[in-house]
Amino acid sequence: MQGEPADLVRDESAPAELLLRVQSLRKSYGPTVALEDVSFDIAPGEIHALLGENGAGKSTIVKLLNGIVQPDQGTMHLGEAPYHPHSISVARQHGVSTAFQELSLLPNLTVSSNLMLPHAKKGRFGMISERQNLEAAEALLTEFGVTDVDPRSLVANLPLASRQRIEIVRALAQRPRLLVLDEPTAALAEPEWLFGLLERVTARRTAVIYISHRLSEVRRLCSRGTVLRNGCSIGTVPLRDVADSKIFEMMVGLSQRNTARSTVAAKQAKPSLQLQNVSGRNVRDVSLTVHDGEILGVAALEGQGQRELFRILAGLEKLEDGQVTTSGTPAKLANPKEALRAGIGFLPEERKTEGIFAGLRTASNISIAIAGKISKLGFIGTQSERRAVADIAAQLDLPVRFQNRAIEALSGGNQQKALLARVMVSGARHLVLYDPTRGVDVGTKQTIYANIRRFVENGGCALVYSTELAELVQLCDRCVVLYGGRVAAVYDGHEIQEERLVAAVTGHGEH
Amino acid sequence: MPQDSAISAQPRTLPSSIGAIRAIFGSGAVIAAILYLVMFVLYLALLPGARSYSHFQDQLANSLPLALAAVGGTFVVLTRGFDLSVAGVVSLANVLVATYSMKGTTGILLAALMVCAVGLVVGAVNGILIAYLRLQPIACTLATMIITSGIALLIMDAPGGNVPSAIGNLLFERFGPLSMPMITVGVVILLWAVIRRTDWGVGLYAVGADETASRLAGIATASVKVRAYCVAGMFYGLAGLALSSITVSGDPTAGNSFLLQVFAAIAIGGTSFAGGRGGVVGTILGALVLMLVQKLLFSLGVSSFYTGIGQGVLMIAAVLVGAFSAHIAKSNNT
Numbered sequence: 001m002q003g004e005p006a007d008l009v010r011d012e013s014a015p016a017e018l019l020l021r022v023q024s025l026r027k028s029y030g031p032t033v034a035l036e037d038v039s040f041d042i043a044p045g046e047i048h049a050l051l052g053e054n055g056a057g058k059s060t061i062v063k064l065l066n067g068i069v070q071p072d073q074g075t076m077h078l079g080e081a082p083y084h085p086h087s088i089s090v091a092r093q094h095g096v097s098t099a100f101q102e103l104s105l106l107p108n109l110t111v112s113s114n115l116m117l118p119h120a121k122k123g124r125f126g127m128i129s130e131r132q133n134l135e136a137a138e139a140l141l142t143e144f145g146v147t148d149v150d151p152r153s154l155v156a157n158l159p160l161a162s163r164q165r166i167e168i169v170r171a172l173a174q175r176p177r178l179l180v181l182d183e184p185t186a187a188l189a190e191p192e193w194l195f196g197l198l199e200r201v202t203a204r205r206t207a208v209i210y211i212s213h214r215l216s217e218v219r220r221l222c223s224r225g226t227v228l229r230n231g232c233s234i235g236t237v238p239l240r241d242v243a244d245s246k247i248f249e250m251m252v253g254l255s256q257r258n259t260a261r262s263t264v265a266a267k268q269a270k271p272s273l274q275l276q277n278v279s280g281r282n283v284r285d286v287s288l289t290v291h292d293g294e295i296l297g298v299a300a301l302e303g304q305g306q307r308e309l310f311r312i313l314a315g316l317e318k319l320e321d322g323q324v325t326t327s328g329t330p331a332k333l334a335n336p337k338e339a340l341r342a343g344i345g346f347l348p349e350e351r352k353t354e355g356i357f358a359g360l361r362t363a364s365n366i367s368i369a370i371a372g373k374i375s376k377l378g379f380i381g382t383q384s385e386r387r388a389v390a391d392i393a394a395q396l397d398l399p400v401r402f403q404n405r406a407i408e409a410l411s412g413g414n415q416q417k418a419l420l421a422r423v424m425v426s427g428a429r430h431l432v433l434y435d436p437t438r439g440v441d442v443g444t445k446q447t448i449y450a451n452i453r454r455f456v457e458n459g460g461c462a463l464v465y466s467t468e469l470a471e472l473v474q475l476c477d478r479c480v481v482l483y484g485g486r487v488a489a490v491y492d493g494h495e496i497q498e499e500r501l502v503a504a505v506t507g508h509g510e511h
Numbered sequence: 512m513p514q515d516s517a518i519s520a521q522p523r524t525l526p527s528s529i530g531a532i533r534a535i536f537g538s539g540a541v542i543a544a545i546l547y548l549v550m551f552v553l554y555l556a557l558l559p560g561a562r563s564y565s566h567f568q569d570q571l572a573n574s575l576p577l578a579l580a581a582v583g584g585t586f587v588v589l590t591r592g593f594d595l596s597v598a599g600v601v602s603l604a605n606v607l608v609a610t611y612s613m614k615g616t617t618g619i620l621l622a623a624l625m626v627c628a629v630g631l632v633v634g635a636v637n638g639i640l641i642a643y644l645r646l647q648p649i650a651c652t653l654a655t656m657i658i659t660s661g662i663a664l665l666i667m668d669a670p671g672g673n674v675p676s677a678i679g680n681l682l683f684e685r686f687g688p689l690s691m692p693m694i695t696v697g698v699v700i701l702l703w704a705v706i707r708r709t710d711w712g713v714g715l716y717a718v719g720a721d722e723t724a725s726r727l728a729g730i731a732t733a734s735v736k737v738r739a740y741c742v743a744g745m746f747y748g749l750a751g752l753a754l755s756s757i758t759v760s761g762d763p764t765a766g767n768s769f770l771l772q773v774f775a776a777i778a779i780g781g782t783s784f785a786g787g788r789g790g791v792v793g794t795i796l797g798a799l800v801l802m803l804v805q806k807l808l809f810s811l812g813v814s815s816f817y818t819g820i821g822q823g824v825l826m827i828a829a830v831l832v833g834a835f836s837a838h839i840a841k842s843n844n845t
Contacts, residue, residue: 066727088729105724106716106721106724106725117728
């Protein structure tokens, strides 16, 4: 567009006509500040990227635009008028519609019912007409080029890629003035379909907010992008003229990329956690080795088997074939207890449902891993608990004053530290960490990285999956890429570069 | 399974006929119907005296209060809610009918209006507290159950009162081969068919399956829930009226036995307590099955202490079969 490569921190060449203007938005949830100060604007027909690491505030912006939550401060303007939606239906009435990352489809309803929500087509006597709904759904699917989905089938029976397309079709069906796409290609096998549609809707002057972690996609589609970091908009840049490295720098900040890699020559170290031809649900024949003192990263897009692989190691998912060896002894992993006995410490994906014990104090949440060791005659004294937790909590910068609070009162980052502390004090030697920095702020990330590093330097090992490739680049000694449930590539030390990982996770890696 | 999809090549959608067969067997109504038929044949085989049409009608009439109450509960359970207030509302409706009813057809209509109004108020209170103030359904409806039971005791502190003959005869009216309970069940099923074809009807299933997704899809989830509790309350009230027609008197604790039976009927009828699956037809069949078992055991001279055991075992069997068939319906469709 009219982007002059002038000032990167604030784009002075903003378009003349604006569809959406967002100014100084601020939003906090209790003690957690999700958005601190976000401003950007979008012209009609523009595809505008929101760039930032997880937890930078992208999803909060989506919620604000849809009226799911309201800002504490700041203003939004849609066209000329102030825009303050207090519910998603108001947002829709204003012509804002969204394809959500977590998908808002109902699995127990048919595709056609889902497409028609919340108001189905009515026939006689004001009752829903199945036939009219089918026709309308069929027409929408044809119009937006989804030809292989029967509108009568239940959404629960559709593969994820089809669901994602239905979610996008539903957003488009509203004929929005502003279309919000939150990670729309995360599960799409053929993103070209979406790119074609976007060309059509932008020709009708629909503005699009495009959120994706795939920078190549963003570059191809978007003329401008706004970079977010820690809840602040760092700047809006014309994407054509800016190098990837500059964007990353804006996303991450300069000072953040210098954690030293392990100096341990991994090849000489003993294998610590070894997987040989491991297969299970969605996991095909995975072999890998994590050595003592090593952090092995796992990179993959959503749904490439990484979740199942980690759950197999935690004893939560069936190991159908293959062998897992910990510290040289074959491990049985039929249930979580056996995984613990094999020395595997698992940090689960869902902090709220699989991680914390809400209602318990933070200290108890940590010490529960060693409850058997610190108890006397079956009772745990507050003192002995405090002693047991003190060291690890200090290492993880978890202030003492938090330890007696209920864990759910802590911010997400501090909850995650407590969970990591639990895994680390449990006596496990092999950490299996699923997205350990999910939704935590940058400062906490650095603490978590440092602690994982310290843990392996003291003789353990760590297998780490992250949705953020940049994080793997920074943290890992080696990195494997999973694609379609198999190991698609392995990178060593300085070979771990974001561009390579991006290519490999999308199935374009050199094998 | 979402994870499967990214790996396997995109499968074509199922032919809809197979989908339809799966839908039928996946729905608990079929299991409840089969169970009912089996029990009914057993009943006729063991009790020769029961082989008459009028006996069948009586049995239906005796099952109607439970069936109506359980139909009400089904609306709430579909939204993944829980409603204990049924016990209190049935008692309250019963003592109100036994205390304040007038004679004749007008009396019936006024009584019906009265019990519906009471149910509606209790349901609205439940719904608003749960949907807007986000109280836990069990805690909230337990409170309203206790309150309504208390009011019932205030109105009538011991069993007694009497019910006008028009109401007493209500469930035993015949219209040619049809009886009042049959017509009532027919009307309820018809009503359900209409409700399923409204946005609210779709919303019940949507909210029960995934409340967050429903909200993102633009459904007014709170209003869907409030209406579910309101309609449930009205059905509880009507159940109380039907009960009054059978007992012809008032009892401030009449509803207590309904509490657990309602949920048993819902479960046997194949409605999932996890929300979003099931329906009213199954629930009616579930209520019929429960009452049939009770009658069968009673007629065979089995001590009433064993009735509960029989009903419980049956319920486990129904839920097991339901879970199994749902599993079959779900598997093999990647």
